[in-house]
Amino acid sequence: MNTNDNISFDHDKIEIIFPFYFVFDKSLKIISSGKSLNKIFPNIINSNFEDSFFFKRPFSISYTIPSISEYTNQIIILASKNNPEIILRGQLLNLENEKMIFIGSPWLTSPEDLSKLNLNIPDFAIHDVTTDMLQLVKNKEIMSKDILSLVESLKEQKTELKISEDELKFSNNRFSVLIQNMQSGILLESAERKVILTNKIFCEFFLIPALPEQLIGYDCMKAARDSKTLFTNSDDFINRIDEILTEKKLVLNEELKMMDGSFLERDFVPIFSENQYHGHLWIYRNITDRKKNELELINATEQAILAKKIKEKFLANMSHELRNPINIITGVTGLIFDTDLSEKQNEYLGIIKTASENLLALVNDILDFEKIQAKKIKFHNVPFDLRKCINEVYLSMKFIAANKNISLTVAIDDFLPTHYVSGDSLRLKQILFNLINNAIKFTERGTVKLSVSLVETSGKQKRIKFDVQDTGIGISKEDLKTIFDRYIQIINPLHNLPKGSGLGLTIVKNLVELQNGAIEVKSIINEGSTFSVTIPYQIIEHSNTKQTEIKIESFDLSGKNILIVEDDKINQMIITKILEKYGATSETADNGKIALEKLNSKRFHIILLDIQMPIMDGYTTAEQIRKSKKENHSTIPIIAITANILSGEKEKCMEAGMNDYLSKPFIELDLIKKVNELSNRSTYEETNLVDLTYLNSITAGDGNFQKKLIEEFLFQTPLIIEEIKYQLKAEDWNQLGKAAHKLKGSISFIGTPLFIKTASEIEIFCQKRLNLNLIPDMLKNLDINCQRVYKELERELKKIEL
Amino acid sequence: MYGIVNKAIQVLLTENYGLESWEEIKKRSGVSVDAILSNEPYPDRTTFDLAIATSEYLKIDLKDVLISFGEYWVIKTGQESYRSLMKAGGDNLKEFLINLPNFHSRLMLIYPNLTPPEFKISNIENAALYVHYFSIRNGLHYFMFGLLQGLGKLYKKPTEISIIESKSDGADHDVFCVKW
Secondary structure: OOOOOOEOOOHHHHHHHOOOOEEEOOOOEEEEEOHHHHHHOOOOOOOEHHHHEEEEEOOOOOOOHHHHHOOOOOOEEEEEOOOOOOEEEEEEEEEHHHEEEEEEEEOOOOHHHHHHOOOOHHHOOOOOOHHHHHHHHHHHHHHHHHHHHHHHHHHHHHHHHHHHHHHHHHHHHHHHHHHHHOOOEEEEEEOOOEEEEEOHHHHHHOOOOOOHHHHOOOEHHHHHHHHHHHEOOHHHHHHHHHHHHHHOOOEEEEEEEEOOOOEEEEEEEEEEEOOEEEEEEEEEEEOHHHHHHHHHHHHHHHHHHHHHHHHHHHHHHHHHHHHHHHHHHHHHHHHHHOOOOOHHHHHHHHHHHHHHHHHHHHHHHHHHHHHHHOOOOOOOOEEEEHHHHHHHHHHHHHHHHHHOOOEEEEEEOOOOOOOEEEEOHHHHHHHHHHHHHHHHHOOOOOEEEEEEEEEEEEOOEEEEEEEEEEOOOOOOHHHHHHOOOOOOOOOOOOOOOOOOOOOHHHHHHHHHHHOOOEEEEEEEOOOEEEEEEEEEEEEEOOOOHHHHOOOHHHOOOOOOEEEEEOOOHHHHHHHHHHHHHOOOEEEEEOOHHHHHHHHHHOOOOEEEEEOOOOOOOHHHHHHHHHHOOOOOOOOOOEEEEEOOOOOOHHHHHHHOOOOEEEEOOOOHHHHHHHHHHHHOOOOHHHOOOOOOHHHHHHHOOOHHHHHHHHHHHHHHHHHHHHHHHHHHHHOOHHHHHHHHHHHHHHHHHHOOHHHHHHHHHHHHHHHHOOOHHHHHHHHHHHHHHHHHHHHHHHHHHHHHHO | OEHHHHHHHHHHHHHHHOHHHHHHHHHHHOOOOOOOOOOOEOOHHHHHHHHHHHHHHHOOOHHHHHHHHHHHHHHHHHHHHHHHHHHOOOOOHHHHHHHHHHHHHHHHHHOOOOOOOEEEEEOOOOOEEEEEEEOOOOOOHHHHHHHHHHHHHHOOOOOEEEEEEOHHHOOOOEEEEEEO
16 A cells, blocks of 8 residues: 555455455456455456446446546445345445455345345454344344334233223123112212212202212212201201211111101111222112002001991990990899789780890890900800809700790710810800700790710810700701801791891801801701801819809808999999898999098998999099008909990909909899809908919919929019019119019919019010109009919918818 | 343243243242343343243253253244344354354444353364353353254254363363264
8 A cells, every 4th residue: 555545455355354345447347356245246357337336326426437536535335237226335445557446345224135145244344343233133123023012912901901991881881870770869979978979860859950970079978968958857867877877887768758748768888898998878769659658558547446446435335325224124123023013014024024135135246246356355264064054054045945835955975074174154155045045946846955965085175066956947058058147137937027136146156166166057947957066175174163163042241231333323223132132231332432432431341333434433443442541442352343345344444453343234143143252251362363274274283283383483473573672772674674574474374464464564664664653653563462462372372282 | 141032931931831830930030020121131140040940840950941941042032033144144054153253242242231152163173163152150051052952953954062171060161062
């Protein structure tokens, strides 16, 4: 290299550092080239520069040496004339003898270009950075791939998120649609009491002039305060919400009354998830129509109850009004019969007696029927002598039969129990009277036969059959179908006119069936009918009932002074006369007030007390007597005499402190029996408060067992009473209620409903904190009565021990 | 080590043993990156930890794991990503191996944070040569073994590779004899 413009040339060395070089002379003929260039241009030697290449840049160059020489300080970009994609990048230098050399290398834009040109990395000079550039290009590609891959991955994640979002949106949408379409007002609140979701109906209920979606995020606390005036009790509305939100417990069907008279019903649903409180849901329903219907129903029920009460009251009054005159008629008739009478008078009087008895039967039928209808009829379950009961029926009916020249016979099965049975003897008599009476009524000739037989035994229970057979006119098949229907009367061709209420057989059927019995009828026209009744009775093996048997002959009331409290003068007279017949003396009082005055000044052995009286009625009178601190007032026997025989009357009388009960019109014998029984006792305590029927039944008559139970009662009860007193003093109503409950259980088996009721009332009052001021008096009565119960039970114990 | 190697490991394990195995191996190795970027430099320890975790999880010798990684890199990933450049490395295995020292020196220029191993080729014969492998890291010579094996397969030359000298035996570098 001698000058700056001319470079000396050594092919071998040049080729190592510029493997893509080529040299051309002044005629532009290529005279030398590098080995790597030869790979791309295999025939380049001796070719003309202009035939092989063109200047891509500078494109303004002329293809002459002087012109080209001007560009030695510029980048030269040559393209192959045969394949313009092959580009060489480099520079030109002047050599000696007007030759020029190109040094550079192929311009590659991607590593793939290498293979296109059939080149390898070693074809490039070590200093050449072309392949490094290709590596960088490659790296860029890889990086791009990485980025694309990450973008794809992000896209996938985004798609997944979108799907989740869509699902969530769909789910939310469904939920929202559901809420919007619900017929209830819905308000979903966050734990912070912000509206999450609500619906149109809610807005309507609360008169909110906005769309449900506009309320989202709204402060519910403020909204509640704004809405409170819609409710009749606005403060309660707010306070209750606070209370519910504090408790965070499910609330259902809470009623709210609105100022406009409508009603809303509200539910509160707290929303917990994994022990975390997330908010709550209010559901409001308009229940105005339902409420209206309910109120109408309540009113209708109240009206019905009222109507029923009025009817019962009417019946009670009518019963009283009807029975009183009948009582007078039968009483006075009885008294007249005791006087000297002509045959004619006797006959007329007999007619009056029969007519009054028929009238009484009619009244009784109607009242019994009412009781059955009202399901108020009660059956006693007390031991009675079945044979004696049948005999009484026979004795009562035989004269009626005899009057018609009909023979009444009774046939009792030998297998029938000789002992007492437990059941309701009065109802049995009523059934038999009714059937026999009917049989006599429809029989002109022949016999009426009562047959009693044992049909079935099951343990201690026996089913006893009563057949009432007549030789009367019989009943047609048609009539048999309706014979037990109410108000149906079979025309009696013998009399051609129906008699009675038409309720007799209906009552009989009901009385039988209510005692788990059965009734059937068989009949042949002109041959006769048979009514068969079967009733189950409990057999009593050992009964002390016989001890109460009293012979009529032994009644002697001489020395007994009796107070008759009765507003009806005729009744006063009848009772006075009857008592006189048995040697008793008596005084009368027109009402309870007068009776109390008389009791304060005189001593009586017994009080006969009417219930319906002016100024002071029988219940109040009895209560006043029992409350009185006068000697023997708490113990003097009181017998209620009332024309009101509706169910529950007896219990009411006993509750008021009376000892027994007699319904008007009464049979003379019944009155005397009761008076005799009670007045013969020295004190009121001797009246049986205790009914051991239940005890008998649960102990199956086992004396030892009864003894143990009674002893236990006598030990336990005073302790319970003491506890009640103690708790009353301490005013610990809970404990007092519990003690009363214990007492109730203890006394239940001695059959004293009044005490059980009192104990129950004390228990309820304590539980509900009601009438607490009444408890001391109730307890006092209970205590006094318990003392009597103890004495009675001690007597019972002695009897058992004997 | 640049990410592209670790990425090759990821692809190898995912394709052969499933995504769950890769996640489990990654978890065991303690490598906490979510996505490996090819051109990011990663500590050499990362590659080695991945190899150890793979060995434990798949119950394969660490040596075999590293050889597999090396071979896979050349045949699969290298081919996919650098096919043209690798092809341009030489017309045949011998040329490629002779060019290997320059190739790696160039890599250092392109990847400024990478310290690629250095190579020297000696004992060049018609069908054999020695590859001298100088690495500042230890334990990856089996990876190199796998790479050489892979190159043999790439150039379709049944190749026999033996370790002439080894750093683990006290030599200052590893020497592989490659015969084809």
